Amino acid sequence: MSKSQLPLTPVEACNPSPRVREPLSAETAVELAVVFKALSDPVRLRLLSSIASRSGQEACVCDLSEGIDLTQPTISHHLKVLRGAGLLTSERRASWVYYRVVPGALRQLSDALLLESGAAAEMSA
Template sequence: MSKRELPLTAVTAPGCEVTPLVRQPLTPPAATELAAVFKALSDPVRLRLLSVIASHVGQEACVCDISDGFDVSQPTISHHLKVLREAGLLSSERRGSWVYYRVEPDALRQLSSLLDIALPEAAAR
């Protein structure tokens, strides 16, 4: 039997108690994918853009409605929206001469699920 096949309790340090899992941890591919999403959200402008779109009725907004209030140029706004779209947080649809952006609920649910970790009472304080 190789070391990899040994039960977890056999390879831990003496006196180290193994705690049971209450949920499955992220796999390496899932962690890589989610890291890209968090990287897209790590920019304050992108985080605000997502928030602005999510604040509209139906979590959808025309690019003309979301550009105001930002101290960056329209091409920069477009770049940030593209990053959010490529991360899977937004989708877009052209209607006439305007582009409408929509929050992708499945992506937000995935992030929410990851962040919804029950904290022990002592850690919650």
């Protein structure tokens, strides 16, 4: 059978699903990509988790090297990346630097990925 003899099947028009919330803007996507890039390294995830799990979500740099088999300069580099991404702040106290999770930084990430309860239920079905 030649191509001209093949039966034509009608194509239905695309019927998009309704939005349950606005998608990320281009600007917000760029900002979040910087944060997610900073979090894409397992060492940085561990450092952030270590700080976030402490009282007041704050830790001295001297406490952060425990359990991480890296030199202090390498750990400091990773902390600098997390600071640059807006996830941490730092404060020098005498000869030590203390790092603190930026209030709301983790909430912003969560909110950016949060699905409406109805959409989440549909996706899990």
